[in-house]
Amino acid sequence: MKVTIxxxxxxxxxxxxxxxxxxGICRMPFDSCCPDCKLPGDDCPxxxxxxxxxFHIHCIVKWLHSQPQQQCPMCRQDWKFNNK
Amino acid sequence: MSxxxxxxxxxxxxINYAFPxxxxxxxxxxxxxxxxxxxxxxxxxxIQVKIRDLILIHIEKYLRQHVAPSFWSKFVKVDEExxxxxxxxxxxxxxxxxxxxxxxxxxxxxxLNSSCCDNKPIFGEKDVILGFKQLIRATLLSQLPxxxxxxxxxxxxxxxxxxxxxxxxxxxxxDVMCSGCWNEYSDCNCAYIVKVFHDTNRKLMDLQLLxxxxxxxxxxxxxxxxxxxxxxxxxxxxxxxxISFLENWLDTTVMSWLTRIYCGGSSKxxxxxxxxxxxxxxxxxxxxxxxxxxxxxxRIEQLFNIIIEYPESQPAVDxxxxxxxxxxxxxxxxxxxxxxxxxxxxxxxxxxxDILTAYVSTIRALRHLDPSGVxxxxxxxxxxxxxxxxxxxxxxxxxxxxxxxASSELAEELAKFAAEADGENEKEDAWDEWNPDPVxxxxxxNSNDRKANDIISMLVNVYGSKExxxxxxxxxxxxxxxxxxxxxxxxxxxxxxLLKLKFGESQLxxxxxxxxxxxxxxxxxxxxxxxxxxxxxxxxxxxxxMILSAQFWPPFKDENLELPEEIxxxxxxxxxxxxxxxxxxxxxxxxxxxxxNIKIENGSKNLDLxxxxxxxxxxxxxxxxxxxxxxxxxQVMKVPITVLRRKITYWQSTGLIxxxxxxxYVLVDGSDENKSNTTTNQxxxxxxxxxxxxxVMASAHDQREGELQVFWSYIVGMLTNLDSLPLDRIHQMLKxxxxxxxxxxCSLQELRQFLDTKVRTHQxxxxxxxxxxPKT
Numbered sequence: 068m069k070v071t072i073x074x075x076x077x078x079x080x081x082x083x084x085x086x087x088x089x090x091g092i093c094r095m096p097f098d099s100c101c102p103d104c105k106l107p108g109d110d111c112p113x114x115x116x117x118x119x120x121x122f123h124i125h126c127i128v129k130w131l132h133s134q135p136q137q138q139c140p141m142c143r144q145d146w147k148f149n150n151k
Numbered sequence: 152m153s154x155x156x157x158x159x160x161x162x163x164x165x166i167n168y169a170f171p172x173x174x175x176x177x178x179x180x181x182x183x184x185x186x187x188x189x190x191x192x193x194x195x196x197x198i199q200v201k202i203r204d205l206i207l208i209h210i211e212k213y214l215r216q217h218v219a220p221s222f223w224s225k226f227v228k229v230d231e232e233x234x235x236x237x238x239x240x241x242x243x244x245x246x247x248x249x250x251x252x253x254x255x256x257x258x259x260x261x262x263l264n265s266s267c268c269d270n271k272p273i274f275g276e277k278d279v280i281l282g283f284k285q286l287i288r289a290t291l292l293s294q295l296p297x298x299x300x301x302x303x304x305x306x307x308x309x310x311x312x313x314x315x316x317x318x319x320x321x322x323x324x325x326d327v328m329c330s331g332c333w334n335e336y337s338d339c340n341c342a343y344i345v346k347v348f349h350d351t352n353r354k355l356m357d358l359q360l361l362x363x364x365x366x367x368x369x370x371x372x373x374x375x376x377x378x379x380x381x382x383x384x385x386x387x388x389x390x391x392x393x394i395s396f397l398e399n400w401l402d403t404t405v406m407s408w409l410t411r412i413y414c415g416g417s418s419k420x421x422x423x424x425x426x427x428x429x430x431x432x433x434x435x436x437x438x439x440x441x442x443x444x445x446x447x448x449x450r451i452e453q454l455f456n457i458i459i460e461y462p463e464s465q466p467a468v469d470x471x472x473x474x475x476x477x478x479x480x481x482x483x484x485x486x487x488x489x490x491x492x493x494x495x496x497x498x499x500x501x502x503x504x505d506i507l508t509a510y511v512s513t514i515r516a517l518r519h520l521d522p523s524g525v526x527x528x529x530x531x532x533x534x535x536x537x538x539x540x541x542x543x544x545x546x547x548x549x550x551x552x553x554x555x556x557a558s559s560e561l562a563e564e565l566a567k568f569a570a571e572a573d574g575e576n577e578k579e580d581a582w583d584e585w586n587p588d589p590v591x592x593x594x595x596x597n598s599n600d601r602k603a604n605d606i607i608s609m610l611v612n613v614y615g616s617k618e619x620x621x622x623x624x625x626x627x628x629x630x631x632x633x634x635x636x637x638x639x640x641x642x643x644x645x646x647x648x649l650l651k652l653k654f655g656e657s658q659l660x661x662x663x664x665x666x667x668x669x670x671x672x673x674x675x676x677x678x679x680x681x682x683x684x685x686x687x688x689x690x691x692x693x694x695x696x697m698i699l700s701a702q703f704w705p706p707f708k709d710e711n712l713e714l715p716e717e718i719x720x721x722x723x724x725x726x727x728x729x730x731x732x733x734x735x736x737x738x739x740x741x742x743x744x745x746x747x748n749i750k751i752e753n754g755s756k757n758l759d760l761x762x763x764x765x766x767x768x769x770x771x772x773x774x775x776x777x778x779x780x781x782x783x784x785x786q787v788m789k790v791p792i793t794v795l796r797r798k799i800t801y802w803q804s805t806g807l808i809x810x811x812x813x814x815x816y817v818l819v820d821g822s823d824e825n826k827s828n829t830t831t832n833q834x835x836x837x838x839x840x841x842x843x844x845x846x847v848m849a850s851a852h853d854q855r856e857g858e859l860q861v862f863w864s865y866i867v868g869m870l871t872n873l874d875s876l877p878l879d880r881i882h883q884m885l886k887x888x889x890x891x892x893x894x895x896x897c898s899l900q901e902l903r904q905f906l907d908t909k910v911r912t913h914q915x916x917x918x919x920x921x922x923x924x925p926k927t
Binding site for chain 1: 633660663664667671692693694695696697698699700701702703704718721722725726729733735736737738739740741742744745746747748749750751752753754764767770771773774777807818820
């Protein structure tokens with residue numbers, strides 16, 4: 068007997084490779100989106116800081132706008148985007 | 152002295168001659184001038200009053216002893232209608248004749264009476280003639296026999312037949328029999344019957360006996376006729392309105408017949424006779440009420456069928472609507488329809504979809520019948536509570552909502568709702584059309600709510616909350632998206648938009664993401680296919696992936712499956728390409744989900760199949776080694792043996808694998824002609840689909856269990872502090888502390904079930920109705 072696979076359609080779920088599950092600002096899962104967004108993933112990406120903490124981009128931008136100093140909300144170090 | 156007594160004798164003879172009734176006979180040839188003489192004798196002696204009273208006593212005796220018995224002797228119970236007809240006719244004729252024989256005597260009596268001048272009424276009347284008639288009626292009715300109505304009934308039946316026939320003469324055509332009198336046309340009796348009929352009625356009217364004697368019989372008879380007529384007319388047809396036709400029939404046939412009875416043959420009541428007009432009018436009112444009443448009753452009995460055929464049966468519903476205003480049958484309608492629904496719909500033998508279809512047409516029909524919605528609310532109460540108990544209700548509703556095709560009324564309804572939502576205009580101007588709620592309305596419900604509910608929200612309300620509904624839709628959508636090889640995303644998006652209008656944006660946000668996942672996956676697939684690294688790995692077969700946002704999909708059933716090595720490598724390559732494409736993101740595969748298109752060549756047999764990954768893996772193992780035990784398969788596939796045993800039947804049913812001995816399976820060699828029973832066809836192309844259509848999503852029950860798990864830590868905390876608690880205390884405390892978050896309401900029933908599962912797994916102890924933590 069010979070079995071030939073013509074095509075295989077698999078199912079997978081995507082997730083962010085991050086050191087935490089939830090965004091420290093909005094407390095939503097990273098794989099979900101920030102409260103202002105509707106669609107996860109490309110439309111609501113994550114950003115990493117130099118301090119290695121990561122957040123939804125919309126959350127951290129909003130945070131930085133509301134603060135006099137540009138600090139990471141988790142560790143109070145100066146916030147720098149890590150463009151890795 | 153003797154002279155005087157001779158005179159008296161002479162006088163007495165003369166008086167007897169003028170009033171033969173004193174000797175109990177009627178006939179006398181006393182002339183007017185002769186009577187003048189007698190009258191003078193009586194007045195001369197001053198005995199007018201005595202003579203008059205004597206005569207009256209004799210008349211009364213005569214009527215009682217002769218006239219009445221001979222009249223009633225004709226009223227016997229006969230079965231033949233014609234005989235009854237003749238009997239009644241002769242009875243009335245004889246009576247009339249004997250009464251008219253009195254007329255001469257009565258005339259003399261009235262002269263006598265006028266000379267009495269004591270103003271004493273004669274049987275309640277001033278006039279002698281009227282008093283006499285009164286006396287006849289009284290005497291006759293005092294001797295009324297038991298079965299007097301039989302021949303009266305026969306009489307009117309025959310005459311009505313003739314009459315009815317006259318009005319419906321259009322279809323007489325080729326009948327040999329006259330349908331009026333059931334004789335052959337050559338000696339049709341109709342004309343004679345009509346003549347006799349009118350004659351008899353006139354006589355009865357003259358005697359003022361018509362109403363007394365025939366009123367009850369006539370009413371009964373006509374009511375019977377109305378009933379049979381309605382039955383004949385409305386049997387099983389709902390698409391024509393009968394009410395105007397019936398009204399017309401009552402007006403023309405029945406009423407003109409009655410008019411003729413009352414007016415002795417003429418079709419119009421005499422304009423100056425108020426009594427007759429009134430009598431006819433009263434009769435008509437009674438009969439029209441009866442007509443509406445019996446028609447509505449009949450329709451109410453058929454209402455279930457009318458509802459099932461609803462849009463076609465609208466005329467019938469219109470009729471009922473009109474008649475309900477004229478009769479007092481609202482309550483009967485509710486009761487009868489409710490019990491009809493219960494006996495015909497609400498039992499385990501009926502499919503949920505059928506119940507739903509019936510429910511939808513009930514809503515539509517009753518909406519039309521009673522715009523206030525009260526009847527609907529009352530009648531469908533048991534349907535709703537029954538549907539609530541059926542497990543697949545939500546599923547059926549959701550699938551019929553999204554179903555395409557002619558049968559999906561709900562999908563239409565959804566589209567209609569969307570159209571209405573656009574053009575909705577304020578109805579504030581209609582304040583002057585306001586009506587109070589009917590008396591049987593539930594005062595707790597706002598009448599506006601009742602009216603505003605459309606069909607879909609009524610269906611959704613069956614199940615309590617929108618949320619449950621939306622969840623079910625999400626599960627269904629997920630199943631459909633994963634199972635379909637060709638996904639019509641546009642169609643799904645269209646439905647989603649319609650549903651959004653109905654349920655609100657936020658509820659269906661998840662579904663939107665799901666649909667976007669699918670369309671994104673297509674794009675990502677296309678991108679990855681182009682990539683060089685991946686192309687090398689995917690030489691042998693094409694592969695696709697559906698990449699899902701796990702947070703937005705309903706939880707998947709957790710199943711394990713070890714895929715064949717080459718597939719795993721393939722997926723790894725895919726993951727690598729994905730990671731390269733989308734920085735910082737990776738994939739976790741659900742090996743048991745998806746579908747595989749495979750081709751199997753087994754000797755002379757060729758199979759082209761779409762199967763689940765599980766089945767594909769299974770058959771691929773048999774490719775390498777023709778004989779496997781379940782244990783071995785369990786080792787390589789990491790699937791529980793029970794599941795393996797269940798699922799391997801798929802391949803057994805295609806004839807590729809057979810069970811050699813218990814738990815050992817072998818490949819059936821297609822080239823071996825003895826074993827293969829399909830060898831007659833050299834090449835048999837079979838395309839069969841994987842027969843597994845069960846949902847890949849975790850069931851609602853499992854999900855709920857997961858949600859309740861949230862409470863567990865609270866419960867443990869409670870029981871640690873308070874040692875032991877009864878069920879309702881736990882429930883109360885949970886309500887107080889734990890159910891702030893939306894979607895975590897928990898009924899007492901659910902909590903009991905949840906706690907019972909905990910007792911079964913020994914995490915709790917139930918002692919005398921109190922829950923306790925087990926001592927460790």
